[in-house]
Amino acid sequence: xxxxxxxxxxxxxxxxxxxxxxxxxxxxxxxxxxxxxxxxxxxxxxxxxxxxxxxxxxxxxxxxxxxxxxxxxxxxxxxxxxxxxxxxxxxxxxxxxxxx
Amino acid sequence: xxxxxxxxxxxxxxxxxxxxxxxxxxxxxxxxxxxxxxxxxxxxxxxxxxxxxxxxxxxxxxxxxxxxxxxxxxxxxxxxxxxxxxxxxxxxxxxxxxxxxxxxxxxxxxxxxxxxxxxxxxxxxxxxxxxxxxxxxxxxxxxxxxxxxxxxxxxxxxxxxxxxxxxxxxxxxxxxxxxxxxxxxxxxxxxxxxxxxxxxxxxxxxxxxxxxxxxxxxxxxxxxxxxxxxxxxxxxxxxxxxxxxxxxxxxxxxxxxxxxxxxxxxxxxxxxxxxxxxxxxxxxxxxxxxxxxxxxxxxxxxxxxxxxxxxxxxxxxxxxxxxxxxxxxxxxxxxxxxxxxxxxxxxxxxxxxxxxxxxxxxxxxxxxxxxxxxxxxxxxxxxxxxxxxxxxxxxxxxxxxxxxxxxxxxxxxxxxxxxxxxxxxxxxxxxxxxxxxxxxxxxxxxxxxxxxxxxxxxxxxxxx
Numbered sequence: 100x101x102x103x104x105x106x107x108x109x110x111x112x113x114x115x116x117x118x119x120x121x122x123x124x125x126x127x128x129x130x131x132x133x134x135x136x137x138x139x140x141x142x143x144x145x146x147x148x149x150x151x152x153x154x155x156x157x158x159x160x161x162x163x164x165x166x167x168x169x170x171x172x173x174x175x176x177x178x179x180x181x182x183x184x185x186x187x188x189x190x191x192x193x194x195x196x197x198x199x
Numbered sequence: 200x201x202x203x204x205x206x207x208x209x210x211x212x213x214x215x216x217x218x219x220x221x222x223x224x225x226x227x228x229x230x231x232x233x234x235x236x237x238x239x240x241x242x243x244x245x246x247x248x249x250x251x252x253x254x255x256x257x258x259x260x261x262x263x264x265x266x267x268x269x270x271x272x273x274x275x276x277x278x279x280x281x282x283x284x285x286x287x288x289x290x291x292x293x294x295x296x297x298x299x300x301x302x303x304x305x306x307x308x309x310x311x312x313x314x315x316x317x318x319x320x321x322x323x324x325x326x327x328x329x330x331x332x333x334x335x336x337x338x339x340x341x342x343x344x345x346x347x348x349x350x351x352x353x354x355x356x357x358x359x360x361x362x363x364x365x366x367x368x369x370x371x372x373x374x375x376x377x378x379x380x381x382x383x384x385x386x387x388x389x390x391x392x393x394x395x396x397x398x399x400x401x402x403x404x405x406x407x408x409x410x411x412x413x414x415x416x417x418x419x420x421x422x423x424x425x426x427x428x429x430x431x432x433x434x435x436x437x438x439x440x441x442x443x444x445x446x447x448x449x450x451x452x453x454x455x456x457x458x459x460x461x462x463x464x465x466x467x468x469x470x471x472x473x474x475x476x477x478x479x480x481x482x483x484x485x486x487x488x489x490x491x492x493x494x495x496x497x498x499x500x501x502x503x504x505x506x507x508x509x510x511x512x513x514x515x516x517x518x519x520x521x522x523x524x525x526x527x528x529x530x531x532x533x534x535x536x537x538x539x540x541x542x543x544x545x546x547x548x549x550x551x552x553x554x555x556x557x558x559x560x561x562x563x564x565x566x567x568x569x570x571x572x573x574x575x576x577x578x579x580x581x582x583x584x585x586x587x588x589x590x591x592x593x594x595x596x597x598x599x600x601x602x603x604x605x606x607x608x609x610x611x612x613x614x615x616x617x618x619x620x621x622x623x624x625x626x627x628x629x630x631x632x633x634x635x636x637x638x639x640x641x642x643x644x645x646x647x648x649x650x651x652x653x654x655x656x657x658x659x660x661x662x663x
């Protein structure tokens with residue numbers, strides 16, 4: 100019997116939780132706010148699903164209900180992607196070492 | 200583009216996201232980490248366009264919507280003051296949650312586009328994954344909106360509790376699980392919509408009983424939820440980048456919640472069940488007899504600090520509210536000119552989100568190697584001449600170490616009282632968020648400076 104591809108995805112998921120666990124514990128506490136804003140930005144990779152939803156179906160019917168939800172999700176995720184990465188960048192620019 | 204090839208590219212963007220978080224282990228590597236994150240996102244978006252392979256009229260619309268959202272995001276990112284980071288992050292969480300809900304709805308309405316079967320005949324596993332993604336997404340959305348309103352001050356930060364609240368939450372939670380089961384049998388769209396609506400309600404009910412001081416936990420928790428929602432959608436779309444990211448963000452938020460709870464010596468469930476200090480503190484606060492406090496002015500403070508050899512600054516949320524971080528930096532600069540050694544002590548739960556104080560100090564050009572965490576600096580108070588407490592309160596209360604009856608007993612606190620003298624900037628003697636009196640006010644070595652944090656600091660700068 101073949102292994103269901105779901106099991107592979109589940110393996111990736113569980114291993115990633117472990118990776119996340121160790122990587123996040125090594126984040127310095129002074130960067131916890133940028134950590135939150137950057138995790139926010141990367142979780143907006145959900146835009147992948149939004150794009151698939153928006154572009155589904157034939158060209159003459161691109162504004163069916165499901166496409167509209169896709170387009171709305173694109174706007175939301177895009178706000179987050181640009182906003183999240185840029186505000187993280189803005190914060191990280193401020194962290195400076197003591198001038199010797 | 201073949202599905203196998205795009206899956207490999209999604210794996211690459213997943214790895215780039217891991218590297219983005221890895222970069223945050225030190226400020227030097229963090230900026231590079233952020234670029235890894237941006238690269239990962241760019242790859243994921245381009246690969247999606249190539250694999251959908253539909254560059255018709257729809258593609259133009261997608262680009263237009265992407266740019267609209269992007270410009271709104273960029274505008275917010277450049278305009279937001281650093282003191283407003285907690286509500287910004289809460290607001291962003293709500294967007295991720297809502298996006299997850301929308302994608303799940305789209306997948307439910309047109310499963311063919313996602314290879315999930317056909318309407319009324321969606322694969323069982325996909326149905327469970329998308330309804331879980333939608334439910335968690337909806338909870339994240341409405342919960343984050345409440346958190347946003349509380350942080351922004353539009354809604355009172357006081358916990359809203361009512362009888363049977365936890366029972367209702369439990370029933371609604373079980374109801375969602377039952378409906379998901381029922382959805383799998385019936386494939387009915389009404390059931391799907393009910394799951395989404397009930398989850399919106401649960402999000403609201405989950406956050407309203409949690410008070411303002413517990414916001415660091417709430418934000419971290421919602422961060423975690425947004426990750427699990429993304430992972431749920433990732434399973435539906437069979438997309439590795441989304442699964443990896445969801446797991447990363449989910450565990451990141453969970454760890455931050457844990458750190459915040461530990462900083463307050465409270466269990467996670469204790470915070471979630473809510474209502475700390477809001478119930479019975481009034482009686483204890485009023486029954487306190489008037490104890491003498493020493494009252495000082497800016498000149499006294501300037502004199503003490505100028506003649507000290509080392510000063511430790513203890514900032515808290517009050518500093519953020521008063522926007523006093525720049526004035527504080529000026530004060531520290533002139534102290535340094537006088538040869539005083541100055542460092543900053545940050546409690547894990549200072550501020551309204553993890554690391555909030557560090558960002559504010561960084562904004563005021565305070566070098567990050569002068570800023571220390573609780574464990575790093577706590578022993579230094581004993582050798583320090585002056586501790587300058589600005590906008591912090593509960594995190595300095597020695598009662599947490601001495602009085603087992605106190606609600607904050609056992610919470611790790613900064614040993615401020617061990618320094619030779621303590622300057623405590625505060626508007627009045629009112630208790631902090633935990634609703635308990637701070638023993639530090641009445642100590643012999645404490646000088647109270649009753650004023651707005653910013654004004655007082657500016658006056659001290661003048662008299663230095």
